[in-house]
Amino acid sequence: MAMDKPVCLIENTSQDELQVNQEALNILSSIKQPVVVVAIVGMYRTGKSYLMNRLTGKRTGFSLGSTIQSETKGIWMWCVPHPCKNNCTLVLLDTEGLGDVEKGDQTHDTWIFALAVLLSSTFVYNSMGTINNEAVMSLHYVTELTEHIKVKSSREKEEETSSEYVRFFPSFVWAVRDFTLELELNGRTITADEYLENSLKLLKGHSKQIAFSNAPRECIRSYFPSRKCFVFDQPAPKEKLKVIEQLSDADLEPAFVKQTSDFCNYIFNHSKEKTITGGFTVTGTMLGNLAVTYADAIRSGQVPCLENAVLALSQIENSAAVEKSHALYRQLLGERVKLPTETQEELSSVHEGCLKEALQLFMARSFKDKDQLFQKDLMERIKEEYDRKCQENADLSRKHCITLLQQLWESLDQESFMRPGGYADYRVQVDSIIQQYRNAPGKGIQAEYALEIFMKDKNDLGLSILKADKNLTEQQKKLEEEKANAEMARFKAEVARKEQEDMAKRLEDAEKAHRENERQLLEKMEKDQKAAFEEHSRVLDQRLKEQKALMMEGFESKARLMEAQIQSLRSDLAAARSGGGICVLL
Template sequence: MEMKEPLCLIACTTNNKLMVNQEALKILSSFEQPVVVVSIVGKYRTGKSYLMNRLAGKNKGFPLGCTIQSETKGIWMWCVPHPHKDDHTLVLLDTEGLGDVKRGDENYDTWIFILAVLLSSTLIYNSMGTIDNDAIMKLQFVTTISDHIKVRSSCKDEDSQYADFFPSFVWVVRDFHLDLSIDGKCIPPDEYLENSLTLKEGESEQISSYNAPRECIRKYFPSRKCFVFKLPVPHGKLNTLEKLKNADLDPVFVKQTSEFCNYILSCGGKTVFTGESTITGSMLATLVKTYVEAIQKGQVPCLENAVVALCQLKNFAAVEKSYALYRQLLGERVLLPTETQEELDRVHEDCKKEALQEFMASSFKDDDQRYQNELLSHINDEYEKKCTDNRDLSMNHCTDLLNRIFGRLAPGCFIRKGGYEAYKAKQNALIQEYRRSPGRGIEV
């Protein structure tokens, strides 16, 4: 399934409260493929939506604007097939611009930024002009991350743990017009970013204020990348940008954009959380719902609680699916009663192995094997029931067969001379007939 156009995922009410769009959540829940989530944040009217359209391989999609008014409200979602990863869905999240003077709510801006961090594989920060102190200070959100996100629900959070859960960080500088050089030496954009994040020595209040956002960016986002872009067209043509083809744009900008898209789609990013487990669209939908509900209740979103919620949802479904597969395979591969117990045991082991393989492919972070053991318990119960049914069917069949065969043995017919020998011969013949009869099972 491919979305033809973006849809609002998280909307904002008139009093700046966040709410999930159920239609978008339903669409996201329908994707059982692994997802790669790329979100973009930054000041409003800085061209974020245009970059996201380029990542989608489209000229149009997320709405562009040519006035001072912010176009995107809340967080919008566009799910498209990933161009470089088979059987993956690329989820693009375009966020409402930070610092909208009309909204004028710093707390709202903070939660938009926090949600982008929580939901992303790659987080793009879009800014204009240069990476100067003013641009970095606009990222003061990072200094309050520990106030707005908890790693653990009970114990004190360690700052070092955040980096394990956070996305890769890409800083994009738009309309960059300076030479990338220091002391006459050309430097790559990544070095430009790292130089901008260099800390000052000293302990004064001014230096502490200067260092605070830089320390947080370095600490929370150890995986960092930087891209710079020239102005794509003269200012007078920006309002027609979505109608222009690459041939109409500045060639340097086209090259820079291509390098950016190739990196984001091929190299950048990890899966949500630690990068160790696959996140599907339905799981991402659960995260969206979990985080927004926490914010609505005035709570701090907790990564551990979100993981627990995903584990319960995903692993319960994995147990049910794998158990159903075991029962299906066992029913298809064995006909009761079996001739021997070993035959049933062998089929049971084969079916159990395939069910466990299905569970391992479908489960999520079952580190303590709680759900795997639950599955094995269900399988063993089903197997014991099958063994009981096997014995009962065999016993009933053997009893009916004995009654039918030996019912033909009429003792009165042998009350004559030589009757005993005739009786024994007939009895032995009937016993051989019984033993030759198929389908007797294990209760022979």
């Protein structure tokens, strides 16, 4: 769904509650491809919306304003094709400014901050001036995240470690606006990233004030191990800032234009697709469902639980995957086979191809299908659909064959054979009809069965003609009757043989379906195992780097406290490497 302007994603109701806007939800529901989600937060009137507009390549879109009043309310969304990644959508989220004096509701600000973290894959914090202690302390929302976000539904807050949050949290970008200092430290030029890391170093000491100052630093380092910093000069003289959306790049400071370009290029080339635990990629549809789940939890007075959100999302996505995959199988089977088929093999071959494609769709869309319950449901539906198609194939074949036999039989004048010598002529005509019938194409799999039923129905007529034939002796009549019965027995045996072959083919189809299902499931489980392994490796690597940094900064006791986390992560990594006891439950 093309968007020429942003729409509100999370809005405030008249009861001052947060809820997802249906229009935005409809847009997200139409996006079936992966999404890169970039959210920006920061104090109000700091130019957040301008940066987001630059990411769309436009000057206007997200509301800018030129007064001290906050323009953006709630969270606004703009979905655009990703400029660097094919088959991917860039979702930009512009949030309500924090610290609005007219609003005066810190709890509301914290929820906006938390939702931006939960929904994004790249989280941009926008501030003015410098990254000094005051700027870091203004990020107190980070220290409150664990009070507003829960990882496990079954754990108490104090049992949850920062490494668990890292699996869910986005990468972090700090954008420092109107930066006037020189990037120098101890007499040498440093990068913006080094400036950020130096600002996040822990202060030494044991006073309450130092502990209070270190809290947001520790949280940023623990929850956002992937960090980046950009500094921006003032874009233009103050009098021009009121109409900045009307200014071209030629009207802006060259340094600011380059800095903005560097920022946009970094976002385009380094921001990853939104994922959830286990490495599963989020689509637009899934993002909309996540937003609803989180907003509903907040509105009901609960703390959003990441585990519950993923579970709820898996239920929604897996149910949709079953429906879509079943519909695809049904559609493909209807398009690729013309009934009645000449053989069961023909229908079986088409079924096999349709099953494979339906399973591929299911595997691509489903995730966290515990005990493969949804996959089993899909396989049962496909089996029922195939059985119905086989029955329809048989019914159409039988109906066509009976009609054909009736048409051929119409040329037979039954009364003309009630005479001496009539039975021999009758048999010649019947044999001719049978031969014409067998030579006719397109009869399908019920050809022999229909012939048996039809000839059984005409058996009494044959016996009547036989009895009426005065040229035949009783012995001859007895022999002819035995011959007719033997022919019926051959028809019956042929039908039984054909039915046995078709049943064997159906059983073979079921076995093939099971093997294909098992093959694709194993492929998916191996893929999921690899994603889990990479996630565990990433988190462990981040914890080790943070532990090393603490040691280098002289915080040995804090570094030692991380050892339990690291050992637990190593155990998780070992389990992921071995497959965690992967088994197929089909």
